[in-house]
Amino acid sequence: MTEQHYEIVIVGGGAAGIASAARLTKELPAGSIAIVEPSADHYNQSLWTLVGAGVFPKEASQKDTAMLIPNGCDWIRDSATSFDPEKSKLSTKKSGNFSYEYLIITIGLQTNWADIKGLSRSLGKKGVCSNYGFNSLESTWENIRNLSKGTALFTQPASPIKGDSAPQEIMYLAEDYFRRSGQTKQIDVKFSSGMPDIFPVKKYAKKLDIICDNRGIEKTFHRDLVEVDADNKVAIFKDTDSNELTSIKYDLLHVTPKMATPDVIKKSLLSKEGGWVDVDDNTMQHNQYDNVFSCGDCSSLPTSKTTAAIRAQVPIMVRNILSARNGLPIVDYYNGYTSCSIVTGYGRSILAEFDYDLNPRETLPVDQSIERMSTYILEKNIMPKLYWHGLLKGRF
Ligand SMILES: Cc1cc2nc3c(=O)[nH]c(=O)nc-3n(C[C@H](O)[C@H](O)[C@H](O)COP(=O)(O)OP(=O)(O)OC[C@H]3O[C@@H](n4cnc5c(N)ncnc54)[C@H](O)[C@@H]3O)c2cc1C
Structure with missing residues (x-):
């Protein structure tokens, strides 16, 4: 050798x-x-x-x-x-x-699709989609575009993931799309997460809870997706405290897989x-x-x-x-600094910045927990350029 x-x-x-x-x-x-x-x-x-x-x-x-x-x-x-x-x-x-x-x-x-029973074989079919793989990205947009009634269910696992606000961001965008196309009344939007709350930093969690409530999004915590029964369009969750199983009928299911x-x-x-x-x-x-x-x-x-x-x-x-x-x-x-631009709709986002102690470490001279178009533009138009031409070139 x-x-x-x-x-x-x-x-x-x-x-x-x-x-x-x-x-x-x-x-x-x-x-x-x-x-x-x-x-x-x-x-x-x-x-x-x-x-x-x-x-x-x-x-x-x-x-x-x-x-x-x-x-x-x-x-x-x-x-x-x-x-x-x-x-x-x-x-x-x-x-x-x-x-x-x-x-x-x-x-x-690595994304462990097989850790959720039935997911690998149903991904991209029968209403099951995910933003967590390059090959399944188009299925998300196709499902959002084509849903006209029923339940749109978005999940987040109980274990650590990358892009930890991404599971809820796609939900806000979908809800916004449904509203703009006049379908909100026919579609129930649900978020089922294995985590204890919507976001780990209190300041931003408070605002996100209000956003969900104002937009009629039903959220449930401590529920970890364990199985997808795509033939019957049922998602099965395990309660992270009691291990009790519950199931939810869906028409669109956006899954965030387990990772390791x-x-x-x-x-x-x-x-x-x-x-x-x-x-x-x-x-x-x-x-x-x-x-x-x-x-x-x-x-x-x-x-x-x-x-x-x-x-x-x-x-x-x-x-x-x-x-x-x-x-x-x-x-x-x-010091643990990280930031998440939490996109809450087409044209708006919250810019969360915080450290290891989950204390906000905001850069802008404004309250960043308020939804703004400027931070959405930063995420959509500026960050991709900074990624390719700044971060990956050792300049940013
Ligand atoms: C849907 C989604 C949305 C996200 N949204 C955001 C966001 O809005 N903002 C944000 O800041 N972050 C976001 N993230 C998170 C961000 O993309 C990741 O945190 C980042 O890409 C991690 O970079 P990394 O270099 O650690 O890992 P990666 O970029 O995943 O790179 C790991 C590399 O290691 C290679 N590799 C694997 N095994 C081996 C091996 N055995 N030998 C050699 N090489 C190997 C892989 O091929 C890969 O190229 C998001 C992620 C996802 C999936």
Whole structure:
């Protein structure tokens, strides 16, 4: 088996991996960094809510990975299959082994469709749709557009997910669409979530509760979707406290699947309970292996799993790696900052920004819990450009 050496190996070339590489290649000589990433396609998943609501075609969220790998960085088009942090080595499926001085793990979350009985075989059919996969995005918009009466049911699992306001955003957009097309009276909109409340930060939760009430959206918490019976159009939920099963008849079912870190992390020495890469909450350095760092969705950082959080994490993590590499103390600290632009309709959103302690950390000199068109425009027109030309180029 061949073995190659790089000063820095980045595993996972999604948002966090490419953003990290873009910054590091500005500091290190060409050929000292490699990204291990199997996919020829890169997705800006933050756009998927608006794609599912018919605002963008799905192609707007996709670019070739080859175009995004920064100059000076080698792309190993392969999957990591195991990690040996004791020897600073990792293995890949077909490209052999790699040794490194520093390892960055940005491998994201995998969507486990099969964890909900009946979901894999019904996705995209008989009213079942989801914004959580590139191939099922069009089914969401098709179902919203074609529903004229009945129940539109939106779910969120009890376990951590990426884009944690996305399950309710598509519901607000659908409800807005139904209202604009004069069908609100014929369609009941329901939100069934395994979480204890609508949003973890009280200030924004209060406003979102009011929005649901004003728009006649029925919400239920502590209910985790466990089965989809697509033939009978019934969704089955388990109560997270009592384990009691309940079922709801639907005409449109938007499912947010369960997610987890990829198995290669779970089975490695790098993970902690829950399968997360075990890093320090502030420095993003591994808690056992000093030459390993991680950020983004797969990391143990106890904050929302969003691109917005990655935008705050990557510059700090990169500065910390450069300090470690130069024998300097690590002094840059991440405070858990994340933001979610919670789209509440076509042309309006709430801009939630907060830290590890769930304290609002608002940037604008206005009350960001109020629905505004300006924050919607920011999300729709400005953030996609900042993603492709800022974050992924190491400029933002
Ligand atoms: C529907 C939806 C809506 C969202 N909305 C928003 C939003 O409005 N705002 C926001 O900020 N965020 C949003 N997010 C969340 C955001 O997209 C993610 O937090 C972000 O993409 C995570 O980046 P990442 O680099 O950690 O993981 P990813 O971008 O998922 O990248 C992980 C990469 O690792 C690769 N990989 C996997 N296994 C291996 C392996 N064994 N070896 C090598 N590589 C591997 C994958 O191919 C992938 O390219 C949304 C997400 C979804 C799905």
